[in-house]
Structures are given as structure tokens and as C-alpha cells.
Amino acid sequence: MGMVFFLLLCLQMNTTSFAQKRTVTLKIVETSDVHGCFFPHDFINNSDMAGSLARVSTFYKQLKGQYPKSTLLLDNGDILQGQPINYFSNFVDTLQHNIAADVVNYLGYDAxxxxxxxxxxxxxCFDKWAGELHCPLLGANVINTETGKPYFKPYTIITRQGIRIAILGLLTPAIPNWVEQTSWTGMRFDEMVSTAKYWMNIIRQQEHPDVVIGLFHSGAEGGITTPNYAENASLAVAKEVPGFDLILFGHDHTRHQLIIKNNLGKDVLCLDPANNAQTVAVATLNLQKEKGKWTVKEKQGELVDIRNYDIDQDYVKHFEPYLHEVSNFANKQIGNFAHTIYTRDSFFGNSAFNDFILNLQIKLTGADISFNAPLTLNDSIKQGPISVRDMFKLYKYENHLYVMRLTGKEIKDYLEMSYDQWVNTMAAPSDHLFLLESFNTGSNERGRFKNFIFNFDAAAGIDYNVDVRKPNGQKVNILRMSNGKPFEEDKWYNVAINSYRGNGGGQLLTLGAGIPHDSLKSRIVWRSQRDQRYYFMKAIEEMGTVDPQPNHNWKFIPEAWVKEAGERDAKLIFK
Structure with missing residues (x-):
């Protein structure tokens, strides 16, 4: 009897000890800014695609095989735009499920x-997509203005092996600076730090989670900053809102792997996998259960390059009929180009590529002046037949087209800010022509440039020089209207501009031209009903054969300095 009692006592002690020291490893995988890179085929270039969710699927299946009960797969938004497959699903084939919902559902995303x-x-589009998702769509600071409550679900609770995991979703509040208000009627976008504090209190008091994760579509820091909010506030939330174990973020298309100490001295793991499903962020949280409570004992993060992983053929095969439909759409011929045009030319002066867009905007609107920037670093549209897919190289985004009323002084100040982000102030011919980083960022929207190239606006409709020897704010000298009439700084002009810029994107109208953000709407005198790419496509169909030529309406001076410096910088940028 004594021996039995002793064995039972030992068993009880071992069981208690095991329960007190039970450990679990959580693996949390994040994709962000996928931008339609669902399959290993680039529908724009009609070529193989690096990365894509087809390889993410392989990676996640392998990870789930190793940790079958303790993995999570999360996506951080910007999944509905980027490739022709998105455009086809969003605006052409609208009766079927949105492809961005179907791939998320197939892969089993958790949020x-x-x-x-x-x-x-x-x-x-996005309301339909939200209704088709099988996982919660989060956005705690996206507020329904009728109810005062979140338009989307603010957070979700997921359980793995008895561990309660809270995931709070936030979106950059800078939407009104880029997106036409009709797209987000009935919504407002609240500041992120205060929203995170509010919901953290609710989550801790009502849900009692063991782990709290932030899933934020907002970059690390910087971007548009106003007295009321910051565009990129993920690190600010990490520092100022205690309670997060892990923050997974995105939006800035930049890889980040950081440990941030919050204002209580606790470590917050912060990861950003950048864009286009070439990298995934993987967080490893080791938890131990002691006296009935789970505690995060260790956290590690890594950014995993998935470009060399095998393609999940079952995943691709599942969507084959839809891929065939999209290919037929992308391959439809709409015209011919008489010669090849290149985006890279846009950085050095007049460019057949950029000027073609500038001229189309004037033709479509009847405006006096037109603004546009290159949207990719080094793309081209080849001589010969042009198909729908080429339109995504001509114009990357689904911006609409505006005509805005600007004074001559505002136009000059706007261009001054544009070129100040783009061009160095040269003191000698040996200096750089451009403002460059010492390294290649790996981004098609920056490359070696210090700033985003989609803010490098040039103009048509006016003749001007850009003197690279002059200080910031004094480089641009507008000579005349391109029709020979005088350009007057105190005169009002109609300016063709995309909706991103017209709503304040890049801050060229606000910080540059000095127009208060709340006055921008009153300056808009015409809006297109559909996206620019649609109208460009129709225009090319009408023209049949297109022969784009540079306008030769602006140039950098002094030309001898610029020629040498431009050749040197071109080797650095384009290798």
C-alpha cells in the first residue's frame, strides 16, 4: 500500500511539473502587399514571376508539416490591385468570386x-471581396461614419493548443491623400496610436489573450505626417502602446526585421516582408505555461526569401480555368506601336514614354497643362502589336483622371518640389545629377534613387528649364506655354493630373504648391468616371498605330554638366 501511494505521489508530482512547464512554439507567417502576385506567371510581361503565392503555399505547407497545430498564416492587405488578374476580377468578370478572395480561402489564411x-x-469591389473571404477582414481604425463603429472587424481571437492569440488590424490613415472620396463613402480613417491604445484595453480586459499581434497596413515611420496622424506609424505603435508581442506590418514595400522596446521596456518583434510575395515574414514565439498561464519566453523573427521554393502545382492546377480566362483578356490586341518606348528615358529629360501619357491626358481633358511621373524604374513597351497586358506597363495604377485649377505660381512651386526630390544640386560636373542612395533598395519604385520615382512629375503644355546648379526651390524656369503664349504666374490654368496626386499624394500640391489639403477638392473641375488605363486603352484602339515622340519642351541645364553626370548615374541606376 505504501509503495502504491509513493508511485501515485511521484506520478502526481511529475504531471504537475509537466503541466507547469509545458511549452509550445508558435509559427506566424505574414505576406503583405501581394499586389496580385498570386501565380508564378507575370501577366504584364507574359513571363515567369519570381515568388508569388504559389511558392508561399509550398513554404507554408512545409512549415505546417513541422508545426501542424501551432501555425498561423496572415495577410496584410494591398492584395486587390497590381496585376491584370486583379483588374479582370475587379472590373470585368465581376459576377464570379473575386480571385483575391479565392486564393486567400484556398491557402487557408487566418486573418x-x-x-x-x-x-x-x-x-x-472591396465590399464584395470582404463578403467572400472565409477569414476575418480587419481594420479597427476604419470607422463607419453612420454608426461610429469599425467598418471592418477590429480584431480577431485565434486559438492554437489552448493559447489565445489576439490579432488587431490597422490601416494607414492617409487614405484621403490618395484615394477619391467616392471610393470610401461613409468611412473615416482614425489615427493609429490612439486607436491601438483603445482596442488594446478592450482586448486585455475582455479577451484575456496570451499573445497579442498587430497586423498593420502601415510602414515603419515617415511618409505623410500631419498634426492629426502619420502615414507610417507601425513603430510608433510598437513604442507607445504596451501589450503587443509581435507587430507584422507593410505598405512601405521595404523589408524590416526589428526589435523595438516599448515605453515599459518590453521587447516588441516587428517584421515587414515588403511586396510582391517574394519574401514572407516568419515570427517564432516560444511560450511556456506556468501555474495555468502562458508566457512568451522567447521571440525571433526572420524574413524568408521564397523565390527558390518549388511551385505548388496543386494550387496552380486548381485555378487553371481562371488563369486561361485572364490570359485571353491580357492577350487581346488593341493597337500597334511604331517603335519601342522606355520608362528610363523619363529621368533624364523628355521621354516618348512619359510624354505619351502627358499628351493623352491633355487630349482626353482639353487641359492647358499636364503632370505625370514614371511609375516604374525600367520598363518598356516594345515595337509592334500592343495588347491589354502592355497597358499595365504604360500605366501601373487604377488612378482616375482629374482636371484641377492651379495658378501659374502654384504650377511652378509644384514642379520645384518634384525636381527637388529627383535632382541633386550640382556644384561641379563631377557631382551626381540625381539624388541617389549609396545602395540599391531593390524596389522597382526607387532603385538607387533616394525618393520614390512616382513623385518625379514632369509637365507638358509648358516649356521650361531645370538648372541643376540652383538651390532647391529655384531650379525651375518656365519660359512660355508650349503653344507660344506667355506663361503667367498670376493666371489660372486647367491642369490634367491623376487622382492620387489630386487628392494630395506625394504632397506636391500641398507642401509643394502650398494648397491646403482641405481646399484640394474645390480645385477639381472635372473627374473621369473610370480609371486612366481604361481611357488610354480606348484612345490607342482609336489611333490604331501609335508613334510616340518626345515633346522636347523641357531639359536639364547646363547641358554639358548634365550629359556627363547623367551617363555616370545611369550606369549606377541601371547597371
Whole structure:
């Protein structure tokens, strides 16, 4: 009897000890800014695609095989725009499920946060997509103005092996600076830090989670900053809102792997996998259960390059009929180009590529002046037949077209800010022509440039020089209207401009031209009903054969300095 009692006592002690020291490893995988890179085929270039969710699927299946009961797969938004497959699903084949919902459902994502490019598709698209998702769509600071409550679910609770995991979703509040208000009617976008504090209190008091994760479609820091909010506030939330174990973020298309100490001295793991499903963020949280409570004992993060992983053929095969439909759409011929045009030319002066867009905007609107920037670093449209897919190289985004009323002084100040972000102030011919980083960012929207190239606006309709020897704010000298009439700084002009810029994107109208953000709407005198790419496509169909030529209406001076410096910088940028 004594021996039995002793054995039972030992068993009880071992069981208690095991229960007290039970450990679990959580693996949390994040994708962000996928932008339609669902399959290993680039429908724009009609070529193989690096990365894509087809390889993410392989990676996640392998990870789930190792940790079958303790993995989570999360997406951080900007999934509805980027490739022809998105455009086809969003605006052409609208009766079927949105492909961005079907791939998320197939892969078994546990939660999704809404992104700014998702909102840009407008209610008719993103509301439908949200209803088709099998996982919660998060956005605690996206507020329904009628109810005062979140338009999307603010957070979700997921359980793995008895561990309660709270996931709070936030979206950058800078939407009104980029997106036409009709796309987000009935919504407002609250500041992130205060919203996170509010919901953290609710989550801790009502849900009693063991782990709290932030899933934020907002970059690390910087971007548009106003007295009321910051565009990129993920690190601010990490520092100022205690309670997060892990923050997974995105939007800035930049890889980040950081440990941030919050204002209580606790470590917050912060990861950002950048864009286009070439990298995934993987967080490893080791938890131990002691006296009935789970505690995070260790956290590690890594950014995993998935470009060399095998393609999940079962995943691709499942969507083959739809891929065939999209290929037929993308391959439809709409015209011919008489010669090849290149985006890279846009950085050095007049460019057949950029000027073609500038001239189309004037033709479509009857405006006096037109603004546009290159949207990709080094793309081209080849001589010969042009198909729908080429239109996504000509114009990357689903911006609408505006005509805005600007004074001559505002036009000059606007261009001054544009070129100040683009061009160095040269003291000698040996200096750089451009403002460059010492390294290649790996981004098609920056490359070696210090700033985003989609803010490098040039103009048509006016003749001007850009003197690279002059200080910032004094480089641009507008000579005349391109029709020979005088350009007057105190005169009003109609300016063709995309909706991203017209709503304040890049801050060229606000910080540059000095127009208060709340006055921008009153300056808009015409809006297109559909996206620019649609109208460009129709224009090319009408023209049949297109022969784009540079306008030769502006140039950098002094030309001898610029020629040498431009050749040197071109080797650095384009290798």
C-alpha cells in the first residue's frame, strides 16, 4: 500500500511539473502587399514571376508539416490591385468570386487586414471581396461614419493548443491623400496610436489573450505626417502602446526585421516582408505555461526569401480555368506601336514614354497643362502589336483622371518640389545629377534613387528649364506655354493630373504648391468616371498605330554638366 501511494505521489508530482512547464512554439507567417502576385506567371510581361503565392503555399505547407497545430498564416492587405488578374476580377468578370478572395480561402489564411489599394477599388469591389473571404477582414481604425463603429472587424481571437492569440488590424490613415472620396463613402480613417491604445484595453480586459499581434497596413515611420496622424506609424505603435508581442506590418514595400522596446521596456518583434510575395515574414514565439498561464519566453523573427521554393502545382492546377480566362483578356490586341518606348528615358529629360501619357491626358481633358511621373524604374513597351497586358506597363495604377485649377505660381512651386526630390544640386560636373542612395533598395519604385520615382512629375503644355546648379526651390524656369503664349504666374490654368496626386499624394500640391489639403477638392473641375488605363486603352484602339515622340519642351541645364553626370548615374541606376 505504501509503495502504491509513493508511485501515485511521484506520478502526481511529475504531471504537475509537466503541466507547469509545458511549452509550445508558435509559427506566424505574414505576406503583405501581394499586389496580385498570386501565380508564378507575370501577366504584364507574359513571363515567369519570381515568388508569388504559389511558392508561399509550398513554404507554408512545409512549415505546417513541422508545426501542424501551432501555425498561423496572415495577410496584410494591398492584395486587390497590381496585376491584370486583379483588374479582370475587379472590373470585368465581376459576377464570379473575386480571385483575391479565392486564393486567400484556398491557402487557408487566418486573418487579413485591409490595405489602401484595396480601398481604392471602391465599395462595389472591396465590399464584395470582404463578403467572400472565409477569414476575418480587419481594420479597427476604419470607422463607419453612420454608426461610429469599425467598418471592418477590429480584431480577431485565434486559438492554437489552448493559447489565445489576439490579432488587431490597422490601416494607414492617409487614405484621403490618395484615394477619391467616392471610393470610401461613409468611412473615416482614425489615427493609429490612439486607436491601438483603445482596442488594446478592450482586448486585455475582455479577451484575456496570451499573445497579442498587430497586423498593420502601415510602414515603419515617415511618409505623410500631419498634426492629426502619420502615414507610417507601425513603430510608433510598437513604442507607445504596451501589450503587443509581435507587430507584422507593410505598405512601405521595404523589408524590416526589428526589435523595438516599448515605453515599459518590453521587447516588441516587428517584421515587414515588403511586396510582391517574394519574401514572407516568419515570427517564432516560444511560450511556456506556468501555474495555468502562458508566457512568451522567447521571440525571433526572420524574413524568408521564397523565390527558390518549388511551385505548388496543386494550387496552380486548381485555378487553371481562371488563369486561361485572364490570359485571353491580357492577350487581346488593341493597337500597334511604331517603335519601342522606355520608362528610363523619363529621368533624364523628355521621354516618348512619359510624354505619351502627358499628351493623352491633355487630349482626353482639353487641359492647358499636364503632370505625370514614371511609375516604374525600367520598363518598356516594345515595337509592334500592343495588347491589354502592355497597358499595365504604360500605366501601373487604377488612378482616375482629374482636371484641377492651379495658378501659374502654384504650377511652378509644384514642379520645384518634384525636381527637388529627383535632382541633386550640382556644384561641379563631377557631382551626381540625381539624388541617389549609396545602395540599391531593390524596389522597382526607387532603385538607387533616394525618393520614390512616382513623385518625379514632369509637365507638358509648358516649356521650361531645370538648372541643376540652383538651390532647391529655384531650379525651375518656365519660359512660355508650349503653344507660344506667355506663361503667367498670376493666371489660372486647367491642369490634367491623376487622382492620387489630386487628392494630395506625394504632397506636391500641398507642401509643394502650398494648397491646403482641405481646399484640394474645390480645385477639381472635372473627374473621369473610370480609371486612366481604361481611357488610354480606348484612345490607342482609336489611333490604331501609335508613334510616340518626345515633346522636347523641357531639359536639364547646363547641358554639358548634365550629359556627363547623367551617363555616370545611369550606369549606377541601371547597371
Amino acid at each position: 487579413e487586414t485591409v490595405g489602401n489599394h484595396d480601398i481604392e477599388t471602391a465599395h462595389s
